Amino acid sequence: MPKNVFPDFIELIKTKGKLFGPVKQKSKYSFEEISDVQDLDFDYQRTVLGVKKFLTPPRYKTLSFDKEGTKDIIDEPETNIVIGVHPCDIHAIKILDRLFLGNIIDPYYASKRENLTIIGHSCLPDDKCLCQSTGTDMVEDGFDLFLTELEEYYLVWVGSDKGLALTIAAGDLLSEDISDESIREYVRWQQKRSSMFKAVMPSFKYMADIITLNYDSEIWEQFGEKCLSCGTCSLVCPTCNCFNVDDKILMNAEEGFRERMLDSCTLPYYSMVAGDHDFRPDRTTRLKLYYTHKLKEYIGRWGQPGCVGCGRCVTYCPVDINVITVSEALFGEVCDTKEVCE
Amino acid sequence: MIDGKKSKIENTYKSHPVEILGIKDLTSDTRYFKVRFMDEEMKKQFVYKPGQFVIFSIPGLGEATFSISSPPTRRDFIEFGIRRVGSFTEAYFKLKEGDTFEMRGPYGNGFDMESLQGRDLIIIAGGLGAVPLRSALLYAEDRREDFNQVFFLNGARSPEDMLFREDFKAMAARGILDTRLSVDEDPTGEWPYEVGFVTALIPKLAEKINPENTTALICGPPIMYKFVIQELLKINVPKDQILMTLERRMKCGQGHCGHCAIGGRYTCLDGPIFTYYDVQHIKELI
Numbered sequence: 001m002p003k004n005v006f007p008d009f010i011e012l013i014k015t016k017g018k019l020f021g022p023v024k025q026k027s028k029y030s031f032e033e034i035s036d037v038q039d040l041d042f043d044y045q046r047t048v049l050g051v052k053k054f055l056t057p058p059r060y061k062t063l064s065f066d067k068e069g070t071k072d073i074i075d076e077p078e079t080n081i082v083i084g085v086h087p088c089d090i091h092a093i094k095i096l097d098r099l100f101l102g103n104i105i106d107p108y109y110a111s112k113r114e115n116l117t118i119i120g121h122s123c124l125p126d127d128k129c130l131c132q133s134t135g136t137d138m139v140e141d142g143f144d145l146f147l148t149e150l151e152e153y154y155l156v157w158v159g160s161d162k163g164l165a166l167t168i169a170a171g172d173l174l175s176e177d178i179s180d181e182s183i184r185e186y187v188r189w190q191q192k193r194s195s196m197f198k199a200v201m202p203s204f205k206y207m208a209d210i211i212t213l214n215y216d217s218e219i220w221e222q223f224g225e226k227c228l229s230c231g232t233c234s235l236v237c238p239t240c241n242c243f244n245v246d247d248k249i250l251m252n253a254e255e256g257f258r259e260r261m262l263d264s265c266t267l268p269y270y271s272m273v274a275g276d277h278d279f280r281p282d283r284t285t286r287l288k289l290y291y292t293h294k295l296k297e298y299i300g301r302w303g304q305p306g307c308v309g310c311g312r313c314v315t316y317c318p319v320d321i322n323v324i325t326v327s328e329a330l331f332g333e334v335c336d337t338k339e340v341c342e
Numbered sequence: 343m344i345d346g347k348k349s350k351i352e353n354t355y356k357s358h359p360v361e362i363l364g365i366k367d368l369t370s371d372t373r374y375f376k377v378r379f380m381d382e383e384m385k386k387q388f389v390y391k392p393g394q395f396v397i398f399s400i401p402g403l404g405e406a407t408f409s410i411s412s413p414p415t416r417r418d419f420i421e422f423g424i425r426r427v428g429s430f431t432e433a434y435f436k437l438k439e440g441d442t443f444e445m446r447g448p449y450g451n452g453f454d455m456e457s458l459q460g461r462d463l464i465i466i467a468g469g470l471g472a473v474p475l476r477s478a479l480l481y482a483e484d485r486r487e488d489f490n491q492v493f494f495l496n497g498a499r500s501p502e503d504m505l506f507r508e509d510f511k512a513m514a515a516r517g518i519l520d521t522r523l524s525v526d527e528d529p530t531g532e533w534p535y536e537v538g539f540v541t542a543l544i545p546k547l548a549e550k551i552n553p554e555n556t557t558a559l560i561c562g563p564p565i566m567y568k569f570v571i572q573e574l575l576k577i578n579v580p581k582d583q584i585l586m587t588l589e590r591r592m593k594c595g596q597g598h599c600g601h602c603a604i605g606g607r608y609t610c611l612d613g614p615i616f617t618y619y620d621v622q623h624i625k626e627l628i
Binding site for chain 1: 352353354355356357400401402403404405406425427428430431444564589590591593594596597598599600601603605606
């Protein structure tokens with residue numbers, strides 16, 4: 001797709017559903033509804049919230065009730081299209097899909113997912129992007145369309161029937177004739193991008209073992225001491241999906257609703273049961289759950305970490321507890337004390 | 343989904359109304375509820391194993407998990423034992439016979455009683471642990487011929503604290519199961535059974551059981567597990583035959599909300615029954 005027809009492409013997409021894309025808001029980016037193609041800004045590394053904003057919103061209603069009874073609140077079919085999604089965030093959606101659309105399908109997630117069309121967009125890393133280390137810098141599926149931005153063209157990958165339908169609708173805006181020069185340019189671009197990653201962590205693939213070896217390490221206490229239990233890491237993590245459920249009654253005391261809200265295992269009372277027994281009363285054990293679940297247990301269960309290397313925790317943790325600092329500290333611990341490195 | 347297929351998905355979060363058939367006090371803070379689904383289809387559909395649990399719903403207060411206390415061998419009703427510990431359970435203490443509420447489930451793996459045929463069973467309950475284990479106990483009584491020896495060791499703080507006290511006394515009198523009831527302290531001095539910790543009853547079984555053919559089913563307060571497991575290992579019960587039922591905070595019951603994770607396992611899907619062998623290396627277990 002030649003770049004000069006991109007605005008036409010956006011206009012076409014907008015006729016198919018409600019369009020969202022990356023928009024600059026002060027120093028941060030966010031997926032917002034797009035009315036004007038000028039609002040789109042693809043020169044970004046990460047939005048504050050990933051695509052989970054659409055799939056497991058921070059707070060949403062699942063049930064309403066009144067004196068007559070209860071009623072499920074499941075989204076009606078509609079089309080939301082989000083454009084500009086980076087490979088790491090597409091991998092994150094695949095991880096959420098696996099959880100919510102696995103053996104037991106979550107109807108609330110399923111309806112939101114069914115309503116969402118995903119148009120990916122290529123990106124260049126900054127010093128916080130570690131997707132190369134997590135193996136999520138490239139993406140082959142999980143999107144409907146994927147746009148790679150070259151000098152004068154977009155290379156458009158079709159990832160689903162929904163995506164194919166969009167390309168058919170786009171008609172002449174897209175061309176199937178790809179010149180050899182475009183292919184060479186694409187390869188050169190990929191090589192350039194691959195060489196730009198600064199946050200390369202060779203230790204990452206051993207993290208499951210390293211965490212097991214370091215389960216009783218003092219490092220956890222040190223991080224626990226620093227942790228503010230604010231839950232920001234979970235809020236911004238594109239694969240953190242834990243939710244709490246709460247019922248609210250309106251002021252008329254006759255009707256109300258049940259809602260889900262994002263929760264975080266780093267928050268106090270996350271593991272408290274009836275009778276006030278708390279299985280994880282301190283910050284250290286909660287932080288340990290966060291990192292063992294994300295970096296060790298996901299590998300055990302699914303063969304890959306629950307981290308997609310988006311760098312959000314690196315950007316937003318106010319006290320620098322993130323996948324890089326934790327992994328490096330644990331890896332260092334193994335190297336220093338157990339002499340297993342090299 | 344991703345191919346744009348629209349499909350009707352069954353809502354596994356949907357609760358179904360039940361009617362309360364009976365209520366009685368078990369102790370000063372724990373009450374027994376006997377319920378039945380209102381919907382004929384649910385009555386037929388609702389099949390469960392001992393050790394499984396359900397989620398009760400009260401619009402306005404939320405949802406909470408409760409273990410099923412009745413055995414699947416008795417199909418006309420479902421029983422629960424509920425301790426008053428917070429606003430949710432408090433609401434249940436205001437309900438009367440004939441009232442209705444909603445629940446969904448069953449969830450969890452439960453005890454696979456059929457796989458235990460021909461084995462010696464040691465069923466060990468502490469405190470509230472008697473609620474879920476009562477399901478396995480009554481199953482073992484109803485299907486006594488399925489098992490070899492069946493021992494029931496039950497511990498409570500004091501005689502007044504023992505749940506299902508009269509039921510268990512009757513069970514001891516029936517003698518279908520080798521029932522041993524123990525209280526930590528007996529201020530009245532009138533307790534006709536054992537006095538002391540329930541763990542003290544385990545060594546006495548050493549001569550009676552064939553360890554290789556023995557399975558232990560345990561449920562009790564977190565503190566109990568460590569000591570019970572130690573004693574069971576001493577009498578050579580295999581690690582993979584120590585079945586423990588664990589409690590964790592849950593919001594969904596189906597592996598979505600994350601709260602019940604222990605290591606990489608979800609208590610709601612992979613548990614609440616775990617073998618000691620499977621979880622012996624999971625540090626934050628108990």
